[in-house]
Each structure stands twice: as C-alpha cells, then as structure tokens.
Amino acid sequence: MTVNASVVTTEPTLIEIDLSDRVRDVLGAELAATPDPSRDIDRSMARYHQVFAQLPVETLQQILDFGRHPDTPGVGYVRNLPVDERLPDTPRDGGPSPDKDTFVAEGVLLGLSGLIGEPVGFMTEKNGRLVHDVVPVEGGAMTQTNQGSSVFLNFHNDIVHDPSGRYEAAGPDFLVLSCLRADHEGVAGTYYADARDICRAVDAGTLDILRSPLFRMNAPGSYVRDVAGGAEVLSEPVPMISGPEAFPEVTAAANGIRPVDDRARSALDRLQAACREVAHEVFLRPGQALLINNRKGLHARSRFTARYDGRDRWLQRTYVRRNQWDIRYRAAVGSRRLH
Ligand SMILES: [Fe+2]
Numbered sequence: 001m002t003v004n005a006s007v008v009t010t011e012p013t014l015i016e017i018d019l020s021d022r023v024r025d026v027l028g029a030e031l032a033a034t035p036d037p038s039r040d041i042d043r044s045m046a047r048y049h050q051v052f053a054q055l056p057v058e059t060l061q062q063i064l065d066f067g068r069h070p071d072t073p074g075v076g077y078v079r080n081l082p083v084d085e086r087l088p089d090t091p092r093d094g095g096p097s098p099d100k101d102t103f104v105a106e107g108v109l110l111g112l113s114g115l116i117g118e119p120v121g122f123m124t125e126k127n128g129r130l131v132h133d134v135v136p137v138e139g140g141a142m143t144q145t146n147q148g149s150s151v152f153l154n155f156h157n158d159i160v161h162d163p164s165g166r167y168e169a170a171g172p173d174f175l176v177l178s179c180l181r182a183d184h185e186g187v188a189g190t191y192y193a194d195a196r197d198i199c200r201a202v203d204a205g206t207l208d209i210l211r212s213p214l215f216r217m218n219a220p221g222s223y224v225r226d227v228a229g230g231a232e233v234l235s236e237p238v239p240m241i242s243g244p245e246a247f248p249e250v251t252a253a254a255n256g257i258r259p260v261d262d263r264a265r266s267a268l269d270r271l272q273a274a275c276r277e278v279a280h281e282v283f284l285r286p287g288q289a290l291l292i293n294n295r296k297g298l299h300a301r302s303r304f305t306a307r308y309d310g311r312d313r314w315l316q317r318t319y320v321r322r323n324q325w326d327i328r329y330r331a332a333v334g335s336r337r338l339h
Pocket residue numbers: 156157158254299
C-alpha cells in the first residue's frame with residue numbers, strides 16, 4: 001500500500017539561539033562598562049539598543065520576529081550570553097543584591113527585553129522594580145509564587161489585578177528570565193507549554209469548554225497579600241483559551257482558578273495535563289535566558305531544594321509590553337514605566 005503522505009506541518013513553538021564566543025565577548029565588554037540602569041532607565045535602554053545591534057543580523061531578526069509576529073515561537077532559549085565577572089551572594093529577601101558592582105546581567109536582561117518591547121513595572125510586583133530578582137525566600141518555599149522552591153509551580157501565566165475584572169488585559173505580553181546562578185543540584189526545570197500545542201492535545205469538547213467564560217482567576221499572590229488582606233479577589237468569569245484557531249491566547253492564574261462548574265473543573269484538569277504532555281523543558285544555566293510569550297503559552301517550574309546560603313538559584317526577570325498605550329489608564333503618577 002502506498003501511503004500518500006500528506007505532511008502536516010506545525011510551526012515550531014521553541015526557538016534556540018546560540019551566540020558565538022566572539023559576539024558574547026564584544027557584548028560583555030560593553031555591558032561591563034555600562035552603569036546601573038536604574039539610574040536612568042530610558043538612557044540605558046537606548047544604550048542597550050546600540051550594544052545589541054551588534055548581534056549578527058540573523059540572530060537579531062530572530063529575536064525581533066519573536067516579539068512582533070503572531071506566528072513565531074512562544075519561547076526562545078538564548079545561550080552563551082555574557083555574565084558578570086564577579087557575582088555576589090544570591091540575595092535572600094527577594095530584593096536586589098546591594099553588592100553587585102557590574103551590571104552585565106541587568107544589561108543582558110534589559111537589552112533582550114528592549115528588542116521585543118518595553119520593560120514595565122507593576123506597583124504590586126516587587127515594588128514596581130523593572131528588574132525582578134527571582135530567588136527562593138525562606139518562609140516562601142511552599143508558595144505558588146516566585147519565592148517558592150519545594151513545590152511544583154503549576155502552569156500559569158503572569159497576570160495583574162485590574163479593575164476591569166480581566167486580569168490578563170494589563171499584564172505583560174512577554175517575560176524575560178535570565179539565569180545568574182543555577183540551583184545547587186541543577187534540577188530546577190523551567191517549562192513552557194504553547195497554546196497551539198495545548199489546543200492540538202485536547203479533544204474538541206474540552207477545547208469548547210476552555211473557550212467558554214467558565215473560569216474565574218484569583219489575583220496574584222502579592223496583590224491578595226498586600227492589598228486584599230489575604231482574601232481571594234476573583235476576576236470575571238473568563239475563557240482560558242481565546243482568539244483565532246491559528247493564534248490562540250491562553251490564561252491561567254498561578255494563585256488559583258475557580259471553575260464555575262464540574263465540566264469546567266474537568267476541562268481545567270485536562271488543560272494542566274496537556275501542558276505537562278506538550279511542554280518544552282529547559283534547565284537554565286548562567287549566561288542563558290528565556291524569552292517567554294506570556295499570551296501564547298503558560299510556564300511552570302519544577303521543585304528544587306533551597307539552602308539560603310548565598311549560593312541559591314538566582315534568576316532575573318522583566319515584564320515586557322509591546323507598548324504602554326493600552327495600559328496608560330493605570331500609569332503611576334510621575335513614572336513612565338510603572339503601573
Ligand atoms: Fe510566572
């Protein structure tokens with residue numbers, strides 16, 4: 001029997017980008033000479049554009065395309081990036097290290113962010129800082145937050161509380177995660193599940209339910225803790241998957257999803273299972289970064305053991321918007337990037 005091969009092509013949802021040693025060293029030397037970006041962020045962003053414009057044009061286009069097109073991959077794994085020559089202890093409180101004397105890591109993070117959009121801060125997340133230090137914090141080990149370590153951080157995207165009742169609306173379009181120090185055992189995995197792959201993995205009935213407004217998202221942990229005194233603050237009932245079939249958007253709160261009925265609960269369970277089936281797995285090492293499209297897919301993190309000894313896992317993260325126009329109603333007075 002001849003098989004008439006009708007090739008089903010599906011676009012890749014992961015892209016891998018490796019810098020050459022020469023490019024890494026050119027960027028590293030220039031970033032080592034740049035000041036702390038928090039002193040003048042807009043000037044620093046302009047300078048990072050100059051530095052990253054020296055990437056080979058193919059690499060530059062891959063990263064720009066990642067940011068600007070609906071049909072491109074949802075996660076980018078970038079390797080052989082420059083690192084700081086001397087790295088101080090991992091901060092223990094979830095805030096920035098006071099002992100950093102060069103800002104190569106910050107330059108890598110913000111430089112990559114600037115190629116796909118604009119880094120923004122949210123008042124309720126890390127005090128509005130643009131560079132988030134993601135480290136295990138004693139007391140937070142069991143939480144479904146960026147301070148956790150000893151529990152699997154479920155598949156979710158990063159959303160922000162918004163008075164509109166839609167928490168995905170004002171949230172970041174992208175996250176960039178950059179690794180300064182891996183966990184002691186090197187077992188902390190980061191996972192990305194693309195909505196296109198999720199939709200292919202679930203049956204039509206489940207997808208129909210996921211596309212219906214049957215799910216209420218709890219506001220992020222920081223908002224619930226700092227603003228709502230620990231009480232749940234639920235969104236309007238929303239679909240978990242929305243948008244055209246070719247370019248679906250997915251939404252899942254890290255801090256709890258309340259399905260409105262049993263059918264919705266089963267569909268949510270199926271979605272989390274599908275995420276585990278289709279996810280890309282990455283073990284971030286120093287000098288590596290992940291570009292994550294926060295609308296095209298969900299991310300997760302495996303368990304690891306924190307020791308709180310100054311050598312724990314240390315990532316830096318930005319929240320990136322393609323533009324700030326649509327969220328100008330929530331801009332903090334006197335700030336250009338804070339919402
Ligand atoms: Fe997250």
